[in-house]
Amino acid sequence: MTVADRWLLPDGIEEILAPRARQAEMLRREMLDLFDRWGYELVIPPHLEFMESLTAGVGHDLELQTFKVTDQLTGRTMGLRADTTPAVARIDAHTLKDKGPVRLCYVGSVFHTRPASLGASRSPIQLGAELYGHAGVESDIEVISLMLETLAAVGIESPNLDLGHVQIYRSLVEYAELSEDQEQKLFDALQRKAACEVSELLADWQVASGTANMFKALTSLAGNASVIGEARALLKEAPEAVFKALDQLEMIAGKVAELYPSANLYLDIGELRGYNYHTGVVFAAYVPGQGQAIAKGGRYDGIGRVFGRARPATGFSTDLKTLIELKALLDLKAQTSEERMTIFAPVDADPAVVQKLRRQGQRVVCQLPEQETDAAGTGCDRQLVCRDGEWVVV
Numbered sequence: 001m002t003v004a005d006r007w008l009l010p011d012g013i014e015e016i017l018a019p020r021a022r023q024a025e026m027l028r029r030e031m032l033d034l035f036d037r038w039g040y041e042l043v044i045p046p047h048l049e050f051m052e053s054l055t056a057g058v059g060h061d062l063e064l065q066t067f068k069v070t071d072q073l074t075g076r077t078m079g080l081r082a083d084t085t086p087a088v089a090r091i092d093a094h095t096l097k098d099k100g101p102v103r104l105c106y107v108g109s110v111f112h113t114r115p116a117s118l119g120a121s122r123s124p125i126q127l128g129a130e131l132y133g134h135a136g137v138e139s140d141i142e143v144i145s146l147m148l149e150t151l152a153a154v155g156i157e158s159p160n161l162d163l164g165h166v167q168i169y170r171s172l173v174e175y176a177e178l179s180e181d182q183e184q185k186l187f188d189a190l191q192r193k194a195a196c197e198v199s200e201l202l203a204d205w206q207v208a209s210g211t212a213n214m215f216k217a218l219t220s221l222a223g224n225a226s227v228i229g230e231a232r233a234l235l236k237e238a239p240e241a242v243f244k245a246l247d248q249l250e251m252i253a254g255k256v257a258e259l260y261p262s263a264n265l266y267l268d269i270g271e272l273r274g275y276n277y278h279t280g281v282v283f284a285a286y287v288p289g290q291g292q293a294i295a296k297g298g299r300y301d302g303i304g305r306v307f308g309r310a311r312p313a314t315g316f317s318t319d320l321k322t323l324i325e326l327k328a329l330l331d332l333k334a335q336t337s338e339e340r341m342t343i344f345a346p347v348d349a350d351p352a353v354v355q356k357l358r359r360q361g362q363r364v365v366c367q368l369p370e371q372e373t374d375a376a377g378t379g380c381d382r383q384l385v386c387r388d389g390e391w392v393v394v
Contacts, residue, residue: 110125
């Protein structure tokens with residue numbers, strides 16, 4: 001390893017430099033102000049917690065994504081958070097203990113042992129909102145709406161919004177009395193929409209033809225709102241819980257379409273994203289040119305049980321870094337250092353004038369003693385000059 005290599009950052013770990021760092025901070029403030037207008041209170045969980053808290057109730061996948069260290073005081077294993085949601089759920093269940101609905105939001109870096117997808121950051125700045133204490137579709141609609149408002153704030157007015165409901169598959173698995181191993185194998189095949197593999201697995205397990213046909217239907221039941229009617233027909237032998245989930249999906253899709261007609265809705269009855277974590281409706285937003293969801297979320301009831309209080313919960317999250325890149329690509333409010341209007345103040349400028357300009361919101365760069373660089377050399381487009389005994393901007 002050369003001396004230069006020692007200072008290279010690990011793959012997937014980035015630093016944010018000017019002017020992008022300023023843009024990131026401005027967007028962070030804008031997003032938190034947006035969340036505040038919706039009644040969401042900001043919380044700042046610690047980056048480091050005991051592993052039990054970080055991975056409680058969220059499945060094995062998150063544990064694999066978590067960097068682990070040993071606490072020198074207790075000898076227990078701690079981890080750098082890979083997802084903020086468990087920490088916020090702990091705050092709601094164990095710290096706040098409010099009985100009614102609680103709205104919380106957060107923004108901060110999370111750390112992944114490996115990128116979530118090819119080329120993804122291992123240190124995203126996770127921005128999100130969670131709503132606890134309400135089990136109705138109204139809270140799901142609110143969270144989806146807030147997610148769409150978040151995207152609209154960076155200029156994404158017409159995202160592709162995917163909606164699904166993991167309870168449909170859960171209910172069919174229970175109805176078919178599949179073992180845990182069978183459930184996982186079928187889940188893997190359905191995730192890939194591998195219809196032939198699904199058929200082969202069901203045949204090997206000798207699943208009744210009516211039930212098998214319902215599982216097979218999950219590979220193709222996707223499209224616009226009309227797919228709900230198709231699902232009711234093809235899943236007519238399913239348990240009541242499936243129809244309840246379809247009703248919820250229809251209500252949510254209808255209301256979102258009414259509130260955000262520019263969003264492109266896509267319903268996937270066999271969607272299983274976050275299956276080991278989510279318990280109800282799941283959703284994700286996509287835009288052309290991005291292979292992965294730019295924002296996603298869903299319902300995850302009961303996660304607070306491990307902290308002593310099970311609560312209905314729904315929420316979403318996104319990556320502030322991704323939003324910054326998208327905002328720049330859309331050329332919305334994206335300012336480069338050349339585009340920012342800056343005043344150059346010579347070394348002998350009146351400090352009171354400089355102070356007044358800055359308080360008015362102007363950006364002023366002061367020349368330092370023995371500094372030979374002029375206004376043009378510092379990237380400034382204006383400068384302070386003294387005319388007839390008064391300092392003016394030209």
